[in-house]
Each structure stands twice: as structure tokens, then as C-alpha cells.
Amino acid sequence: MTRYLVGGAVRDALLGLPPGDRDHVVVGASVQQMLEAGYRQVGRDFPVFLHPQTREEHALARTERKSGRGYTGFMVHADPSVTLEDDLRRRDFTINAIARAEDGTLVDPFGGVRDLEARVLRHVGEAFVEDPLRVLRAARFMARFAPLGFTVAPDTLALMRQMADGGELATLVPERVWQELAKALRSASPAAFLRTLRAADALRAILPEVDALYGVPQRADYHPEIDSGLHCELVCDMAAQLAAGDDLVGYAALCHDLGKALTPADTLPRHLMHEQRGIAPTLAMSERLKVPAEHRELAVACCREHLNVHRIDELKAATVHELIARCDGFRKPARIDQLATVCEADARGRGGRSQAAYPQAAKLRRLQAAALAIRGDVIAATGVTGPAFGEALRKARIAAIAAA
Template sequence: MDTYLVGGAVRDALLGLPPGDRDWVVVGATPQQMLDAGFRPVGRDFPVFLHPHSGEEHALARTERKSGRGHRGFVVDADPSVTLEEDLQRRDFTINAIARDARGDLVDPYGGADDLQRRILRHVGPAFAEDPLRVLRAARFMARLAPLGFEVAPETMALMRQMAASGELDTLVPERVWQELRKALAAPRPSAFLATLHACGALAAVLPEVDALYGVPQRAEFHPEIDTGIHQQLVSDMAARLAPGDDLVGFAALTHDLGKARTPAHVLPRHIGHEHAGLKPLAALCERLKVPTEHRRLAEAVCREHLNVHRLAELRDATVLELLERCDAFRRPERVARIAIACEADKRGRLGQEEADYPQGPALRRLHAAAAAVNARDLPGGAHLAGPQVGQALRKARIAAIAAARSP
């Protein structure tokens, strides 16, 4: 029985990145031997065990054979005769097919260390095409590694185009698509995820509402980048910069402009009412991918209100209160800061506007704090108010608080 450190732990150490979870491959063992050694079984589709002391995952070396459509259509063989090289061969990218033995020496049969040096994301072999999920994984890795200078190998991109054209991506279950999307939105450069999928034709299969933005023109005086798809990439990257690792903000930023794909051709490059037009495609996307409720509600608020936040200084005090109420800001106060960040990402996600000031963000938080500080029990004559009178008095007091917070 030989044990090897594999995958992301080896890759990230060679890149000098902070260590994450460590995964191990065990060669030459049976499930019974693992149980006898005190390991706890956790694998459902193939033999994976937790170390009795460290709790780290140890998987038996295995091979996989395609048996049906989709990323689940595989037959797994975890026989003790499976070699380390055979196990590494089934992995997706060369940079993930590197192992380290007990002495600390690398086992690198597919040139992953060299591809790390050259900053290339390359598939290990032709079996890559058997799993459509790997197209999304390639894009998600680019969202993380593009800031380090990584590019997708031309032959890998060509294979991904073939996979997208085959229709195999239609077999992906919504939960797995959402999982990859969520990780990409929490990565340093989400635009690389979008650009990679768009370049290979896969974005239309998994996020058609976002793919539809590419090629849609905007007014150059407001959007020097013109193309709405490019604007969306810039906004997603700005959201990642302003709220690192926050996929809630990332999802709201990703979906804020979906309505622009629905603008009639004769109206372009103007997009009148796009904020409301975007709610329907947003709902379709959320239903299809089973997006969590809080992500959906925040995205709806940003989609519907981002233009109002941009012109916050022009809104009447009562209108500001109505905006906050539509966002459920008094029951979900943590939502306000994220709305402000997503709107700032929209404003600064434009060519030449990357360092622009966005006073609307602090103003929105300040006005919300002032209104939220008003409590019904502290209203003048509150003890004598009943029914609708309480709500009316509370609304009047909150409007007054917003007005006072706006005063110099």
C-alpha cells in the first residue's frame, strides 16, 4: 500500500498559493484493508475514506470507463492493480495530474509541472471529452488562474468547442452548474469564466441569458466598451475586486443587466426599461439552476433598482424609503451593503471608469441606517397609536430621518 498526495494541494504548492484541502491516492489497497487500518468510508460512487486521525480524504487509485451520457455516466474500477499513472491519467488537466510521494518527490507523467511553469491549462488526454462538466471546470480554473497568466491550451479549447457543439452540456444537472458558477463568481477574475465559456460556445448552453448579452451595443458615451457582454465581464471583475470571495454580490453583478438582451433592435443602443425587462430572464435562470433564495432576492433587487441607486441624489426622500422597502432592507439590513457594492461594480465596470468615485454607495448605507434607527415604540404619541396609524407614523418619521441624513 503506497500513499501519494495529489491534485490541488500539489498544484497550489508549486504555484506558491496558500494551501487548501489535501487529497490522497492509495495504490495497491482494497476497501477491506482501508477499513482494517481504521479508515472511515465516505465514498458513494467510488471508494473514498477518511483518515482516522487527520480526517483527510484518501481515495483508492481507480480508472473510469464511459458508460453513458453526462458527467455521471462512468463505470469505476478501483482494483488494487490500478497504478498511480493510470489514476492520474483519468484526471482533467495536467496541472491536476501531479502527485507527491512519501519522500516528497514529484510523480508527473503528463507534464503538469512544465505546464505550471508555462502557465498553460491543458487536458491530460482524450478522456477529457467524456465528461461535459470538465468544460465548466476549465472555465472555473481560468477564473482563479488567469490573474497568474494562465491560458487555455489551443488543443484544449478546440476539444471544448467540440464538446459544446455535441450537446453533451445539456446533460449537466443544475446543481453542478450552479456549484461551478458559484465558485467562479468567488474567484479573483470571473470574467475569465465567462470569456472561456463564450469562446468555446458553452455559455449559450449553461447561461443563455448571459450569453445573449454579447454583441448587444450600448451608448458609447456611457459605455466606451460598447458591447454589453464585455461590460458584464468588467462588472463581474469589479465585483470580485470590491467584495472578494462574495458570490452573493458576484451573482447580483452577473445578472443586473440581463434585460439589455431583450431591447428591441430599433431602440438600440438605448436600453429603456432594461432594469425591469431583466427580471423575467433572471427568474428563468434562477429556476433552471435552482439558485438559492438569498442569491435570487439580492439579484432581483440589484436588477430592478441599480438605476435608482445610480441617481440616488435625485430621488425624493419618500422615494428613497420606497426603494429600501422594496429591497426588504429593514428586515434584511445586511442586504443594503451588498446592493451598494453591486451597483458600484456596475458603475465602475466600464472602460476608463475603473477608479471612479461612487458616492451613492456610502449614501445608500447612510440613509438606510438613519431610517432603520427609527423605532415604532419611540414615535411621538406612540402609545396612543393603533393599526394603520402606526405604519403611517413610522413612514413619516423614516422619511424625516432620511431628509435629516441628507442635510450637510
């Protein structure tokens, strides 16, 4: 049997990026031979094994044939007769279909190295259209690689449009959509994820609440970029810059202005009450995608409170206390830090304002810290109990906020 390093480990090494998981494909071996060599089988749908020493994944070379609708409808064939090229042919993009032999030799039957050098994301073959998840994967790869200058090949984008128009995206289960979205939000440019899906006419099927923002105008004096969809893109990228790798902050940034799509046409380009209107679509999107509760709660808080944080200099101490309490910021202190980060991303995610100062974030954090410094045990030591204790703690925290 012959072993090759494949996929992302080869691609990222050629791009000079830090190595991630190392996956291997094994050619010319059977399940029995792998077990006899000490590998432990872990794959259910197809033969995947863990190396006895390194614990790295090793999969038998395999082919796939479409057998039904959606991304799960595949028949897998793996045996010693399957060649390395057969295995690489079933992969999604040419840059992921490069193998490295143990002596360092590259096996590149589909021109992946050439596409890496040209910074092009290109499908391997026509079988690309058989798996609708690949539309999302293309967008997610662009979220990671667009800052390196990557673009989607025109013929690949055409296939993605064909898949979107054919309704195949409706077969994707919410958990997989969220998985790809979360990875995109942890990447350098979540905006490229949105732009790629929109270019493929797929954003309206995947994230209709976000797609509805495009074409909705905002006041140019506050938003030089004018379009609400473009603002969403800028905010998502700014959030990725301020909180790199944090999909919790990223998701809240994505949702913060969803209410602008629901502004009555006769009030545009003003968006009165958009923070309240945005709660319903945020909840709807979170429910549909089965988003974790922590992400949903922060997104709703940011949607509801971001204008209050922007004008924190105008708020009374008691109002700041109520804001922190509404966000559960006394029980979960990190939430206020996250809210401050999303609000900074909102303020700086505007045309020409990426370097603008946002002192409100530091002020919100400072006022929360002052309130948290009030110790309940000190108040309890005075003999105050029951409802009176809660009121005394509230007043002490408000006084500390006022002093700060």
C-alpha cells in the same frame, strides 16, 4: 500500500498559493486493508476513506470507463493492481495530475509541472471529452488562474468546442452548473469564466441570457466599452474586487443588465426600461439553475433598482424609503449594502472608469442607517397601534432620511 498527496493541494503549493483541502490517493491497498488500518469509508460510488487522525480524504487508486451519456455515466474500477499513473491519467488537467510522495518526490507523468510553469491549462488525455462537466471546470479554473497568466491550450479548447457542439452540455444537471458558476463568482476573475465558455462556444448552452448580451451596443458616452457583454464581464470582475469571495454579490452583478439583450433594435444604443425587462430573464435563469432564493431576490432587486441608486441625489426622501422597503432592506439590512456594492461595480465596471468615485454607495448606506435608527418601541410607547403605527414609523423614517 503507498500514499500520495494529489490534486489541488500539490498544484497550489507549486504555485505558491495558500493550501486548501488535502486529498490523497492510496496505491496497492484493498478496501479491507484500509478498514483494518482504521480508516472510515465514506465513498458510495467508489472507495473513499477518512484518515483516523487527520480526517483527510484518502481514495483508492482507480480507473474510470465511459458507460453512458453525460458526466455520471462512468464505470469505476478500484483494486490493488491500479497504478498511480492509471489514477492520474483519468484526471481532467495536467496541473491536477501531479502527485507528491511522502518523501516529497513529485510524480508527474503528464507534464503538469511544465504546464504550471508555462501557465497553461491542458487536458490530460482524449478521455477528457467523456465528461461534459470538464468544460465548466476549465472555465472555472480560468476564473481563478487567469490573473496569474494562465491560458487554455488550443487543443484543449478545441475539445471543449467539440463537446459543446455535440450537445453533451445539455446532460449537465442544474445543481452542478450552479456549483461551478458559484465557484467562478467567488474567484478573482469571473469574466474569465464567461470568456472561456464563450471561446468554447459553450456560453449559449450554459448561460444563454448572458450570451445574448454580446454584440448588443450601448451608448459610448456612458459605456466606452460599448458592447453589453464586455460590460457584464467588467462588472463581474469589479464585483469580485469589491466583495471578494462573495457569490451572492457576484450573481447579482452578473444579472443586473440582462434586460439589455431584450431592447428593441430600433431604440439601440439606448436601453430604456432595461431594468424592468431584465427581471424576467433573471428569474428564468435563476429557476433553471435552481439558484438559492437569497441570490435570486438580490439579483432581481439589483436589476430593478440600479438606475435609481445611480441617481440617488435626485430622489426624494419618500422615494428612497420606498426603494429600501422594496428591497426588504428594513427586515434584511444587509441587502442594501449588497445593492450598493453591485451598483458601484456597475458604475466602475466600464472602460477606463475602474478608479472612478461612486459616492452614491456611501449615501445609500448612510440614508438606510438613518432610517434604521428610528426605533419602533419608542413610537409604540406613545400608544399608537395597528395601521397607524406602521404609518407613524414610515413617516419617522422618511423624516430621518430627509434629515440625513
